[in-house]
Amino acid sequence: MKGGVNGGVRGVLLRVFFVVALPALLVAGWWVASDDSTDVYWPPLRTILTTFPDVWTGDRWRDDVLPSVLRLSAGYACAAVAGVAIGTVIGSYRRVRAVCEPVLEFLRAVPPPVLVPVIMLFAGIGDTMKIAVIASGCVWPILLNTVEGVRAVDSVMSETARSYGITGVARLRHVVLRSASPQIFAGLRQALSIGIILMVISEMFAASNGLGFTIVQFQRGFAIPDMWTGILLLGLLGFVLSVAFRLVERRVLGWYHGLRDVSRRSS
Amino acid sequence: MNLSNVNLAKGRSMLDVRGLQKVYEGSGRRVEAVRDLTFTVEAGELVCLVGPSGCGKTTLLKCVGGLLTPTAGEVFLGGERVTGPPPGMAVVFQEYGRSLFPWMRVRENVELPLKQKKLPSARRRELVADALESVGLTDAAGAYPWQLSGGMQQRVAIARALAYEPDVLLMDEPFAAVDAQTRAELEDLVRGLWRQRGITILFVTHDIDEAVYLGERVLILSSSPTVVQEQLKVDLPAERDQLHTRVAPRFAELRTHVYEQIQAAKRGTPVDRVVKDQRLP
Numbered sequence: 376m377k378g379g380v381n382g383g384v385r386g387v388l389l390r391v392f393f394v395v396a397l398p399a400l401l402v403a404g405w406w407v408a409s410d411d412s413t414d415v416y417w418p419p420l421r422t423i424l425t426t427f428p429d430v431w432t433g434d435r436w437r438d439d440v441l442p443s444v445l446r447l448s449a450g451y452a453c454a455a456v457a458g459v460a461i462g463t464v465i466g467s468y469r470r471v472r473a474v475c476e477p478v479l480e481f482l483r484a485v486p487p488p489v490l491v492p493v494i495m496l497f498a499g500i501g502d503t504m505k506i507a508v509i510a511s512g513c514v515w516p517i518l519l520n521t522v523e524g525v526r527a528v529d530s531v532m533s534e535t536a537r538s539y540g541i542t543g544v545a546r547l548r549h550v551v552l553r554s555a556s557p558q559i560f561a562g563l564r565q566a567l568s569i570g571i572i573l574m575v576i577s578e579m580f581a582a583s584n585g586l587g588f589t590i591v592q593f594q595r596g597f598a599i600p601d602m603w604t605g606i607l608l609l610g611l612l613g614f615v616l617s618v619a620f621r622l623v624e625r626r627v628l629g630w631y632h633g634l635r636d637v638s639r640r641s642s
Numbered sequence: 643m644n645l646s647n648v649n650l651a652k653g654r655s656m657l658d659v660r661g662l663q664k665v666y667e668g669s670g671r672r673v674e675a676v677r678d679l680t681f682t683v684e685a686g687e688l689v690c691l692v693g694p695s696g697c698g699k700t701t702l703l704k705c706v707g708g709l710l711t712p713t714a715g716e717v718f719l720g721g722e723r724v725t726g727p728p729p730g731m732a733v734v735f736q737e738y739g740r741s742l743f744p745w746m747r748v749r750e751n752v753e754l755p756l757k758q759k760k761l762p763s764a765r766r767r768e769l770v771a772d773a774l775e776s777v778g779l780t781d782a783a784g785a786y787p788w789q790l791s792g793g794m795q796q797r798v799a800i801a802r803a804l805a806y807e808p809d810v811l812l813m814d815e816p817f818a819a820v821d822a823q824t825r826a827e828l829e830d831l832v833r834g835l836w837r838q839r840g841i842t843i844l845f846v847t848h849d850i851d852e853a854v855y856l857g858e859r860v861l862i863l864s865s866s867p868t869v870v871q872e873q874l875k876v877d878l879p880a881e882r883d884q885l886h887t888r889v890a891p892r893f894a895e896l897r898t899h900v901y902e903q904i905q906a907a908k909r910g911t912p913v914d915r916v917v918k919d920q921r922l923p
Contacts, residue, residue, distance in 0.1 A: 529740045530740075531735055531737045531740035531741050532740055532741065532743065534704075534709050534733075534735070535733070535735060535741045537709060537727050538707055538708075538709060538727045538731065538732070538733045539727075539732070539754070539755035539758065539802075539806065540727065540729060540755065540758045540759070541754065541755065541758050545757075545758055549743070549746075549754060550743065553743070553745045554743075554745075556745070630744055630745040630746075630786055630788075631744075631745070633786060633788065633789070634744050634786075634788045637788050637789070638788075
């Protein structure tokens, strides 16, 4: 798509350059600006990078990073299933929508971090609480986008399906969810970044492991370069997840991007 | 579709519409789109419905196809009363871009209704291949609909309807959104498929020439609230082509007659209101 005009090796190189240029520039800027810093809270990037492999050893990956990622995955998956399921029901029936919409608007407006103390009362301080916090924050964009996507199913498409006897589960699977998938994915993408934020926040309250917990521990122990490595790692984690997300989206929504390119060219 | 079916059914009415009325009611307004429609379509017949724009053609077709419940009157398909979309009916809509599923390739689009019919996969493959071949799209089976031109997309929609093996094929202004040349090609395609396969077709259009060129019989509708203004037998030879048929004197007479009727329908004063088949002098 992009770069297809130039084509060939030159096009690929150019694309790689555009992707890498700004991050490289920023890192270089940070490196130079912090190089002779003697401020304890603002250590040179060189120090942070040399500390990185010492901090994030195999044990840390197993004891802190992995539990965090697992909790994020569990919470995100719960939110995705619940959001799409409930969103489909609400989007399909006008009456249900009329009843639910004001409540949804209210619930969505409650910032998820304030739910942490509340959820702690019910779910304790274990993994369940953290997964519940992540799920309760992630579910809203998925749910609301699913509602929009499902209710926007084209009337002609709907009638075509009906006239060919495509009803019930088949209609849901082949028509409604596929047609709503661009919106559902938009919701999933928003939910992913919310999920990472909530993963860290939930681990800052009453936790004994995890990325958020470790970073707070470092900060409290004045292990400032270690704390910075944790922040870098979080950034990298977010980046990797969003790249993975984009790969999945490209595959599932290939038709949608193609269709959009065609209609953009013709209009 | 299959020959035995056609032979058996020949001569008895495949589609029977009796006293059809459709009134839309909502927000204090009452709109009578269709007042009283009665007509039949024989098995293996190609009937065109033509009427002034806004005369409720689409409403009528949706009632016939079981997509809308009529306010009064009944529709019978092969003797069975239509209460919802019947399995023996396929519809080709005007908006091909909104009727084909853009997330499915051409082959899958044609195959999906067959899966719903629970046909075995070997049979499905056979039907899909046959339908795509008969509309000249064998090579496009793996493409997405939006990668094809408008005319080709409508061919896919036609192939999907053919593969479904309907007793009656309903077409709702199928060529209104394509350019004139493509339109001529598609008209010949439909006429060719009809002659080859002996399908029963009810073809709705607002184009008078198209109705006369395609149909064995033309039903002229009045303006809304709609009734059948006239039924006209098209006595052109079965072998028709764009070049000769359209300049034949008989074609001109027929189209002029239909045109006059429609103009009269618009003014609300039928020139010569006849409900039974009639031949021109």
